[in-house]
Amino acid sequence: xxxxxxxxxxxxxxxxxxxxxxxxxxxxxxxxxxxxxxxxxxxxxxxxxxxxxxxxxxxxxxxxxxxxxxxxxxxxxxxxxxxxxxxxxxxxxxxxxxxxxxxxxxxxxxxxxxxxxxxxxxxxxxxxxxxxxxxxxxxxxxxxxxxxxxxxxxxxxxxxxxxxxxxxxxxxxxxxxxxxxxxxxxxxxxxxxxxxxxxxxxxxxxxxxxxxxxxxxxxxxxxxxxxxxxxxxxxxxxxxxxxxxxxxxxxxxxxxxxxxxxxx
Numbered sequence: 001x002x003x004x005x006x007x008x009x010x011x012x013x014x015x016x017x018x019x020x021x022x023x024x025x026x027x028x029x030x031x032x033x034x035x036x037x038x039x040x041x042x043x044x045x046x047x048x049x050x051x052x053x054x055x056x057x058x059x060x061x062x063x064x065x066x067x068x069x070x071x072x073x074x075x076x077x078x079x080x081x082x083x084x085x086x087x088x089x090x091x092x093x094x095x096x097x098x099x100x101x102x103x104x105x106x107x108x109x110x111x112x113x114x115x116x117x118x119x120x121x122x123x124x125x126x127x128x129x130x131x132x133x134x135x136x137x138x139x140x141x142x143x144x145x146x147x148x149x150x151x152x153x154x155x156x157x158x159x160x161x162x163x164x165x166x167x168x169x170x171x172x173x174x175x176x177x178x179x180x181x182x183x184x185x186x187x188x189x190x191x192x193x194x195x196x197x198x199x200x201x202x203x204x205x206x207x208x209x210x211x212x213x214x215x216x217x218x219x220x221x222x223x224x225x226x227x228x229x230x231x232x233x234x235x236x237x238x239x240x241x242x243x244x245x246x247x248x249x250x251x252x253x254x255x256x257x258x259x260x261x262x263x264x
Contacts, residue, residue, distance in 0.1 A: 004067040005224060006030045006060075008050055008107060009077030011038030013176035014126070017217025018074060019043045022224060030063050032056075032107075033077065050077045050103030060110040069118050072224045073111045075104040075125040075148075080141045080178060082200050083185030084192055092183070093140045100144035101151070112159065120163030124223055125152050127168040129239045132246045133254070136263040137199040145170075149232070156231045167229045169220060172239030173210030199262045211236055 010019040010031030020040040023029045031039045032048045039045035048059040078100040115121030128145035152168035189196040234240045
């Protein structure tokens with residue numbers, strides 16, 4: 001039987017490529033985003049903003065009414081901000097969490113009862129390597145993705161008795177439109193000796209020379225459909241090494257090393 005998959009933020013980047021890969025493998029794919037159009041051919045688009053609980057609930061009700069079930073939810077919607085903690089407005093930090101973390105929370109809140117009643121399902125949420133390796137001048141993005149990671153670990157234990165599997169995927173640098181869409185706050189760059197702009201430039205170079213969106217989408221699609229899925233997994237070979245090192249190295253050393261790369 002064709003699996004019914006729901007993915008947020010599926011009109012660009014990793015989300016679009018994941019939706020295309022799953023649709024090509026015979027899944028019935030629903031894509032939720034704020035945009036009125038832009039979904040891949042064959043993917044069913046529903047306009048819904050993950051920061052609006054009523055829109056999320058209505059979208060899930062529509063999907064269940066049409067498809068009868070939801071086998072896989074992929075929480076992919078998100079964006080990034082950069083800038084010094086000292087000069088980032090609290091409202092902007094809250095917006096970061098409202099999309100990246102609470103957008104996932106709203107989706108899960110709507111989908112979990114469906115999966116529990118049907119006796120199983122799988123929830124995949126996009127975290128980041130920036131969760132275990134906090135990036136200076138990208139602190140709020142790192143914190144939002146760390147929150148996703150921790151939340152998904154807790155959720156795994158809560159829903160296991162109902163046949164629901166969870167997985168937090170931690171991508172490294174991916175070449176997508178995410179880089180251009182980042183909200184960059186240069187405030188305080190003079191005070192910080194140009195370190196904010198230099199840090200962002202390093203980040204953007206790494207992203208644009210990273211894994212392609214198609215490769216990342218294929219990876220997420222495999223995790224959505226494979227028989228068993230790990231609770232945590234890292235996307236990208238070299239990033240697996242970096243994440244492994246965070247378990248071994250003292251935090252002081254990790255902060256020093258990351259600072260050499262992103263905070264000079």
